Amino acid sequence: MKSAQYSEEGLEVEFPIFQDLNQLPTPLGTLFYTQFSRLPLVDRLTSLPLMAAVIDFDNTDVAWRKYDSITARELFKQFGCSERLYRNVIGPLVQVGLFAPAEQCSAAATLGILYFIILAHQKNFDLVWCRGTLREKIFEPWMDSMRTRGCEFLDGRRVTDFIYDEERCCISDVVCGKETYSAGAVVLAVGISTLQELIKNSILCNREEFLKVLNLASIDVVSVKLWFDKKVTVPNVSNACSGFGDSLAWTFFDLNKIYDEHKDDSATVIQADFYHANELMPLKDDQVVAKAVSYLSKCIKDFSTATVMDHKIRRFPKSLTHFFPGSYKYMMRGFTSFPNLFMAGDWITTRHGSWSQERSYVTGLEAANRVVDYLGDGSFSKIIPVEEDEPHIEALRTVNRRFNEIRAQLPLSDYFLQ
Structure with a gap:
């Protein structure tokens, strides 16, 4: 299912289903097929130098220690990203992926998640959505299966x-x-x-x-599920948003198109998840609903004329990892x-x-x-490795490693701050 990205100014990016398109070498597919509503080509091209850091970051302990001490914002600045690209596209992606503003996120974690989700292979950005809640569709059947094999779950024991x-x-x-x-x-x-x-x-x-x-440290999350009184056309099923307050990132989903239980509903059902939601945690439910509707209306205007008939709000204090x-x-x-x-x-x-x-x-x-x-008992589980690097990335990483090995042998190589 297609996804999109919004800012306070409106629609910024629409992401196609990449696996349905001709596969291009990374990162060309992401740049070429992604539909940018308002970002000029010259701004998009300023993302290319960042591939040097992506190649250098190979998920080793050395790479983590090298990049973990700087922020994601400093990383993008060092590699020449334009202000507009950072503000409207890359910064918000980091904020949704790592649940905090880019200036509060590790550059190492940023490179890791960007490569895994977006840059390693063109089709990596495609997501498969569960047709119901994870508890209902995955965890409860999984637990039932384990019970039949003798596993005992002790509820209420901390x-x-x-x-x-x-x-x-x-x-x-x-x-x-x-x-x-x-x-x-x-x-x-x-x-x-x-x-x-x-x-x-x-x-x-x-x-x-x-x-x-x-x-x-951990990050607060507030999840808001809203039932509206009428059908509102939501162009994309999954949507990432930012710019509605410097510290807040959020996503919203059209549950009518995702969950089986809502596919025949006469009204629109939306779930909005707010990350780094410190400012929302103490608010009363009606205040949270009002903010959610206000934000939704800035993305899709028809929400401003729709009325919330019911809502369900869940607060998860300190529930997400802060990298x-x-x-x-x-x-x-x-x-x-x-x-x-x-x-x-x-x-x-x-x-x-x-x-x-x-x-x-x-x-x-x-x-x-x-x-x-x-x-010394039982059977080992098979762990499926992530897909191998594309040939040109693998070749560039090999060259980069050899260069780093040679540089490490030079006099005073460890004298200067890296």
């Missing part, structure tokens, strides 16, 4: 601590309030804020890698100093190359494989 076996030098039990469960291995698949609370009140505070997590400049050195790996405690999540460092939900899934599989390896 992990509060662990018991460490000094003789075996590993975790022996998981503590959930007043209850204790023996454990051969443990996987923590939680967000940063949840883990931070656990660290403060458990034996995890005795380990340096967990103490570093206390330096990380701020300098955060990489505090991020955890999939393994820990406890031999039987493993980590999973979109903020866990992996060399797989995936991002967001895909990264959570991949690190979950990696954690499961580590459990199998540790216990």
Whole structure:
């Protein structure tokens, strides 16, 4: 399904279904096929020098440490992006992808997500939308399947601590309030804020890698679902928006075209998700609805004459990872100093190359494989690698690596600040 990008001035970009078009070498397909409503060609061309940074960033530890200390805005400035390109296109894409303004995002994380979602291959930007909520269509059937295989889910139990076996030098039990469960291995698949609370009140505070997590930060999200009294034509199913306040980015979706339950509704059903939503969190529901409708009306004028018949608002404090400049050195790996405690999540460092939900899934599989390896029982999961670099990108990265190796051997190569 097609998607679009809006600013306060109106429609900025329409993205086609790239896999239906002739495949061009990256990044030509993205530049050529994307329909820019108001951005001149000369501004678009200023994005090309950024490919030098994309080639240099190969997802290694060295690359992360090189680019993580600067902001995304500084990166775009260094590589000559025009002000208009940054303000109306690239900056908003970063803000939606990493949930914070570009000046608050790590350049390393920016290069990683831009390459995975947009630049690696022309068709990467195409998205497949779930025909209902993820809980209903994916997680509940998945959990039912696991139950049939003997998996037990303990609702309402929050992990509060662990018991460490000094003789075996590993975790022996998981503590959930007043209850204790023996454990051969443990996987923590939680967000940063949840883990931070656990660290403060458990034996995890005795380990340096967990103490570093206390330096990380999370981002608030507000999700608004609106039922309008009439049909409003929404040209594109998925829409990214910015410019409605410097710190706020948001997306909205036409659920009539996505969810099976709404496809025959007589009225329009919209879901709008607001990221970095600190300013919306304390507002009352009717205030949030009013802001959402006001923003929607600036994108599609017909919303200004539609009336909200019903709404559903959900607030998720500190629920998304903030990849701020300098955060990489505090991020955890999939393994820990406890031999039987493993980590999973979109903020866990992996060399797989995936991002967001895909990264959570991949690190979950990696954690499961580590459990199998540790216990010596079970079958290893197959992890599908990301698609290989296109030949010209691979060749340029090879040349770039050799150049960096030669430069590293020069006298005083490590004297100057990189």
